[in-house]
Amino acid sequence: MRRLLLSIRDGRGFDIGLVSVPLIFLFAMAGLPLIYNIVMSFQEVDMFSLGTFARPFVGFKNYITLFSQPETWPILGNTAIFVVASIAGQFTIGFALALFFWTGFPGSSWLRGLFLVSWVMPGLVVGAIWNWILSGDFGVLNFLLKESGLVAANIFWRSDPNFSLWAVVIANIWLGISFNMILLSVGLSAIPQDLYEAAELDGANVVQRFYTITLPMMRSSIGALVALGLIFTLQQFDLFAAITAGGPNNSSNVAQYWAWDLSFRQYDFAQGATISVIMIVFVMFASVVYVRSTRHEVRG
């Protein structure tokens, strides 16, 4: 008994206690809803059976129905394009800006902070503003493109199926640049300056220094950032709601918006849950990448 008490105060018991607090929290706040969601995807659910757990199980019927719909593959494809294009854009521009501010010109840190304004804005506000910018007849973007002679006629960013997904991608890139830049700036400042000095003495030029020092040293930051970017873009909902509502004809629809639309517009909660489960698989994958890359970082 005394040993048990002692172990709780200082020993294994104490460790277990410390670990269990966040574990219980995680299980209650994230684990249970997740399991509930997975269970729902195997059940027949409608709005009137939402309040109970005792619902008929239907096996893989929801999955089969989902994949027999003609829009499923295009929407999953859109999701992939959205995620890849958003992350690529956010990362490239974010990295370029981070390197730019890293040169440390006067006022650079101050300006870098200002960039965060785009990140703290609510998605719906950003969406509404981009909605105006991308508007077909009177949008600012079309005005600029036309005045500069890049295009001859107005592009209907929101309503042309060839552009609608890209309209949201553009807005999402803008939204994510600053976050990428800040995280990469942190990574950059953690690289010891003497590495560069040594390389410079050895005669390495700017490009060589970037590829042999900056990139390898940033590996864990980049891994974490891409994984976080994947999670954030898969969560991006507000911009779709504000700019295209998934239209026209699902050409800009993505899994996360579709799941919401099925659940809360068409009241097909089982199908909504089914899409969420498919997304969970992808997010799990991203989480593993994220955890692995940050673990690397801790070991240094």
Place this chain on the structure above:
Amino acid sequence: MGIRKLAFVGALAVASMSAFYASARAEDVKITVWSLDRDIQPAPNLIKDFNNLKTGITVEYRQIQFDDVVSEAMRAYSTGQAPDIIAVDNPEHALFSSRGAFLDLTDMIAQSSTVKPANYYPGPLKSVMWKDRYFGIPKATNTIALYYNKDMFKAKGLDPDKPPKTWAELLDTARKLTDPAKNVYGITFSAKANEEGTFQFLPWAQMGGGGYDKINTPGAVKALQTWKTIIDEKLASRDTLTRSQWDSTGTFNSGNAAMAISGPWELDRMVKEAKFDWGVALLPLPEADAKRSSAMGDFNWAIFANSKHPKEAFKVLEYFVSQDNRMFKDFGQLPARSDLAIPPTGQPLKDAALKVFQEQLKFAQPRGPHPAWPKISKAIQDAIQAALSGQMSAQEALDQADKKIKAVLG
């Protein structure tokens, strides 16, 4: 000592007062009402007036957001915490009545001296029905018609007193009115991928002899083809596919579109913003002698089946109905009743418009009623968008929609 005595007296007073209130409350039946009406709209004001009558029924009001009405209602119903009365959008009504969530009011209505089915427009009335029984009472109604800019008609040599009557005339007129150099489109409407798109398209399909259960009939295909022509010939902005009715009509008000299809909810803003002479006409028909049809919007009242005081709840609804003559004057909403004359507002453009909307209302048809309406609606929206964005022909798109809808209808 003095303070203590005072405190004691005070406590006694408070106790007796609260006892008094408690006993007063115990006699009152409490009815809860949920709707999306804001403070300047009917529900909260009618409830205030009703409570002032001291009928022994106290009504409590809760405002819910448009997007939350259905989800809040079902959550509350399935956990046994539903309100007594709720206002629900008319295409959602059948979903609840078909599952027994709403109380069958047929017998109460039969005995009521205030609520008489004969007083209502057929469209709104049909939306509260399920299997020939009444599961609610129409709260208000609206429909769509054709707004047109009379000044632009004159400028292009068109007769401002002869708005287009058929689809062919509409296309012709729109072609004449479209003026890209001045940033003017011939017409504006909404084909958005939500309920608004269905709301705007379904009347066209119905005028062409189709309907949600026969969406690919030749007339409906012709309707969609007409829409497609409008978009393809740039008689309307391509953003019609993503713009709401409110935003679309905004371009009409600012003089960037010569005609607009929308409802009476635009009137107040148009009177204020439109700096030109305008008029309203009935929706154009496929042929001059075709059957008219129109969309029907707005909410219905219903009593939840698990209400503990259905009789009292119905009394509250009877009071709401008895105040229908105030709907337009005080709140700018159209009562769903054909027996009430709406007094003139003194604003000539608005009064003329109202007459047209009331005429159009006679042909208004509900969406459904069907418990799986959102799925049917989604199929129609997808078809509209597929055709207008040029991914499919009107026939293909509606054939696909028909297949999806038939699967829902079973």
